[in-house]
Amino acid sequence: MKMGVLAEVFGNMFAKPMTVRFPKEAIPIPDGYRGEHEFNIDLCISCGLCSKICPNRAIDMVEAPEEYREKYPKRYPRIDLGKCCFCALCQDICPKGAIKMTKNVFLSTFDPKSVIKEPIK
Amino acid sequence: MINVFERLNDGKYTIYFGPAHPGSGNFGVKLEVDGECVISARADPGFLHRGFEKLMEYRIPIQNAVLSDRICILESLAWNLVHAEAVDELMGIDVPERARYIRxxxxELSRIQSHLIWFGVISAGTGFDTGFKIAFGLRDYILDIFEMVTGGRVYPAGYICPGGVRRDFPRGAKERIMRVISKICVDEDTTVLEKLENKVLKDRLEGVGVLSAREAIKLGATGPVLRGSGIKADVRRDDPYEVYECFEFEIPTMNEGDAYARYCVGIEEIKESAKIVRQALKMMPDGDYIAPQFRKPKLHVKIPEGEVYVRNEVARGEGCVYMVSDGGDKPYRVKIRGPSFLHMIPVLEHLLCGAEIADVPAIYWSLNVCPADMDR
Known part of the structure; x- marks a missing residue:
């Protein structure tokens, strides 16, 4: 029998572990990661391109809440993270850069309502 | 009484391998067994059918690029490339040279990580857990590269899209890829996986599931399964696409046709892919990463009328897309030909007849199958 397996096993006994102790430390997420969206309503021109290109139809164009309607009279994207496949096409097509993908990946929740991102919270 | 017992209990019964078996994936095989020996096998597919061919008729090409990730979960970038090539050819897009090298x-990285999974599942299927863990650990380094380049670990979200790729290589990616490749292939002729080879693994695989060259062609095997039966066929060499004609690489073949031969072809292919990646990174020119008209995704881009059939060598065999357009912005018909369909139904049924029950996982995983790509 070749000694390869044993050498590999013993080598790994003294090697640094591949994993990290998660809550205390985490592997850094690189730039350009496709995580949760960040929507800047002041940049939005309500063109609706994001809602048209979304392959999963996760984006609806909705009106702002009553109290903000004077300042934001048009329709703005409401993103349903439950339907989203994180393809970043909405970020790429946005002519004003109003939608950006962040590095936030901690999206699991028990509250189904919290997966819907309203344009104004 | 004894006669009745013998008549009723003749030793023949039916057992199911999958779909709830830890080593089968979303796929089942119904085995008719006599004692320990399999008399006949019947594949039971359809647990992962998602209807991509129909879905693609309702989406524009850039949305289909995102969808094409999901055809085979284990090698999404390879399927991205097949889809993107079909659209490129149909639309007559001139893809920039740099994009071709990035693709x-x-x-090839996708092929390496897919073969690492293959090694891992063969190891797990034959009870060699160390191999499984080391292979999946190595695969994680490649997923880190995908995360850095495409923005997602497993699903690149149509990174290879019609016209080129969705974004340029980030700074430091080349060096990182070289580092990871040298972790997997310690030098030109050895991979880490070869160091793990041992007698138990070899004994479990040798002489099991022998597929002759004649049967392989008859049953429609492609890729590593066909090469494991001694036939030198590779789309990258026979019908070069992208920039494969610029690279020097060998096509590994084995004549035995058993599970061990297929396993060896897989290991050799990792080395050849590493060779291609090294050459491609060295030769990669500067320039644009996507054709200018596709830099920003667009709605309502008309696909000229026509039809196209594109074939690529994905890790599992020959992956093909047949696309028809009637001049609208969505394809009229898309047909996907995945390599696993023929490996999992005719080839597997043929190989399982006459095998022992204990060899079923070894035979099944030696075919490098993916239920996702079979059911589509």
């Missing part, structure tokens, strides 16, 4: 690098 090749990522397709």
């Amino acid at each position: 090749v690098v990522l397709a």
